[in-house]
Amino acid sequence: MVIIRHLHIHLYYETAVLKYLISQSKRLLIGASIASVVHGACSVFLLAQISSALTAEAPDRMEMALIFGGTAVAVMLSYMVANILFERLGQRAHAELRSFIAKRVIASDYRHLELIGAARVQSALSEHCTHVAEFFVSFPIILTNAVIVAGCLIYMALLSWQVFLLAVIVIGFGSLGYHLAHLRAIRHLDTAAQEQDRLFAYFRSLTDGAKELRLNRDKRVAFYDNVLGKSIEIVRHERTFGMSLFIGSASWGNFLIYAFIGMVLFVLVGDVPDRALIMTGFALVFVYMVGPLEALLLNIPRANLAQVSADRIDEITRTMAASEEQTDGLSPPSLQSIKLQGVLHRYYHEQSDELFTMGPIDLEFCPGQITFLVGGNGSGKTTLAKLLVGLYPPEEGQIIFNGTVVDETNRDHYRQLFSTIFSDFHLFDRLLETGGVDLDNEGNRLLAKLHLQNKVKVKDGAFTTLELSQGQRKRLALVVAYLENRPFFMFDEWAADQDPVFKEVFYREVLPELRAMGKAVLVISHDDRYFHLADRLIRMESGCLTLNSQAAMKDKDSLASATPSVACSNAV
Structure with missing residues (x-):
């Protein structure tokens, strides 16, 4: 699963909206990211302590227990700090994004606003903003689990370079499947985002045209069946299909992990000295890595959904041209002619x-x-x-x-x-x-x-x-x-x-x-x-x-x- 490479692409994709949000909360984002990396590193170190404790001699257990306790506290504190900071970052991103769009709307030329339409602006202010903000909430999960998976692979390389090479091969197959699924899923999510803009216009018709709909049964039925209901179904279908592709790719990755475990335990590790100790170490790493890997694979689609929403917001705000200088604190002019x-x-x-x-x-x-x-x-x-x-x-x-x-x-x-x-x-x-x-x-x-x-x-x-x-x-x-x-x-x-x-x-x-x-x-x-x-x-x-x-x-x-x-x- 070349997950880290895909994550890098998503985080540094040239999108003005995400760049704007990051620039507005740079210190908070850096602090939260450091806390997430520390949490991931401490979690991997905790795994190493557990593995060492299984074979430790009695005189060393007291020292290891102190180290283990300190590491556990560090894991708890880093987890708490990272999630609190990212929750604050998510709420700030939501507010900043709404303020950013609102300011662009206020400053935009009226003619351009007429061409954009109220429905697209409402969609950007509500659902698209929410998806982008959710990315910042899911970011600590992605970053922490990426560090844990990377740390487990490094620990695996220290145990056996043959096993590490096999892991690289498995990652290659997983990445290919994920990449192909990613390309197709993004197309479906983008189609859903475009239909979402039209859906908001239909929601407005639902209330603004309430009198007309109540007075005409055929119009009411046709509006729901052929317009509103159809649009709702398109959004549901496209998003479900797109997210299902991501889930399918995640399942493919998990299958490869379990196939990898079987090959290591029953093929690579033969009748060698300390076979039980080696297998115990690998099994512990595998069991520990599966959970973070699943969380990583399931949360990356949220980043993709945020990317699609950020692109939609970017597209909408780019069309809000502001060609005029804004009046600032000047009194209303007098009229002569x-x-x-x-x-x-x-x-x-x-x-x-x-x-x-x-x-x-x-x-x-x-x-x-x-x-x-x-x-x-x-x-x-x-x-x-x-x-x-x-x-x-x-x-x-x-x-x-x-x-x-x-x-x-x-x-x-x-x-x-x-x-x-x-x-x-x-x-x-x-x-x-x-x-x-x-x-x-x-x-x-x-x-x-x-x-x-x-x-x-x-x-x-x-x-x-x-x-x-x-x-x-x-x-x-x-x-x-x-x-x-x-x-x-x-x-x-x-x-x-x-x-x-x-x-x-x-x-x-x-x-x-x-x-x-x-x-x-x-x-x-x-x-x-x-x-x-x-x-x-x-x-x-x-x-x-x-x-x-x-x-x-x-x-x-x-x-x-x-x-x-x-x-x-x-x-x-």
């Missing part, structure tokens, strides 16, 4: 099944101005909003903020201008980006204004619950946006889930109040009965803009009869 000049963006459009081009767009936003953005589904309204707030960089053209071009060096600072509520918004349970001595009182005042005071309250900077309807959650998001108090507010179909009362509150109270506060406001809306309340109306069609004047918006009939232009270059 934002200009979009020749901004153009391309993306795949599902409805037309082709590459969709939005722009070039020329547009300007100023403080105290309410802009409505309208248009059909798929016309590019939300994409324009993401470009405006800095989530997407323009492929062509530029965004000019207060006379300065927005690029990779200042885009993160530029994004601090905006408080947004997208249609797929997320609510945190705490007011993470706000502060102030009256935060709770101000939050509860706004909750009362939006008739949420009987559903949820702000207590110690956190919401008491998020279990609300979609319309109530949007009102809660509006409270968060108000408390952030940024210069620019962007609402993507905020009123779509509100009843008429709260639509009136939003359009006739909230928006004029924001204008009076000097905020720039962009509202993506289909509520044409409120269009006349905006300072200007921008219509988007096929990725291009037309700008309706305020005079046209004063009369809904004239607005409805207006024919929008499809020209892409628009006057500000």
Whole structure:
């Protein structure tokens, strides 16, 4: 079993994730490794003491007993220290790995995160992290037993060089079988890891689509039988087959060991002086070595599984490109003007099944101005909003903020201008980006204004619950946006889930109040009965803009009869 050689490959495989973890806990890893080596060496020395005690003369027994006792204590202490250190190392590795992935996610460009998908990130943060951390927990078992097996082989060579040569031959056969099994098993484990990423997406569908599944029996059955259940079965089958190959190779190694024992005891050791003593020594070594060898062979697959998971994490985090400089402690900028000049963006459009081009767009936003953005589904309204707030960089053209071009060096600072509520918004349970001595009182005042005071309250900077309807959650998001108090507010179909009362509150109270506060406001809306309340109306069609004047918006009939232009270059 060229186990040591395979172990060397796994420990020093060029994987950025493992190198990162090792660099973060180098001292702890070195200390734990030394303790494991000491434990293995002391265990082999203890074996030698036992073998010597079997033939020792009576006057030497007292001295040997003291040495034996000291060695036994050293074995106990080194075992305890090694396992405690590696347990700490495993927990630290788990935490460090999750922190590493979380930081990469936070720093990554938003567009790259969209391409990666939430399911792969969740899979990396949960199962793949666990497998990599388990490697550090199993490492002392691998290292200690590797030292014991190597020590037993050395002790065997001291007893008989012929036996040692036979052991080398057996190791060669064992290594060949293990290597072939290893190559095939890794392929199956990698297939299981890839399917695991898809499985996490199906787990999310299990909860997010609970209503749809309960309302449609055929859909529910098809989802489980053909999607979720099938994916679970693929992961189970591939992992079981891969790990079974490792177990089979371990059994092959054990068989060779017992065949080796038989050859030594019944063939190599013939009718020689002190035959009983030699056979007793070999038998003791063999019996002592079988247990560590089995543990070694059964734990190396965990290292391989950790390697596969580390590769998956490495692959995912490498795609999380961070091309921008991060804002660090700068106060939110003031707003004088934002200009979009020749901004153009391309993306795949599902409805037309082709590459969709939005722009070039020329547009300007100023403080105290309410802009409505309208248009059909798929016309590019939300994409324009993401470009405006800095989530997407323009492929062509530029965004000019207060006379300065927005690029990779200042885009993160530029994004601090905006408080947004997208249609797929997320609510945190705490007011993470706000502060102030009256935060709770101000939050509860706004909750009362939006008739949420009987559903949820702000207590110690956190919401008491998020279990609300979609319309109530949007009102809660509006409270968060108000408390952030940024210069620019962007609402993507905020009123779509509100009843008429709260639509009136939003359009006739909230928006004029924001204008009076000097905020720039962009509202993506289909509520044409409120269009006349905006300072200007921008219509988007096929990725291009037309700008309706305020005079046209004063009369809904004239607005409805207006024919929008499809020209892409628009006057500000």
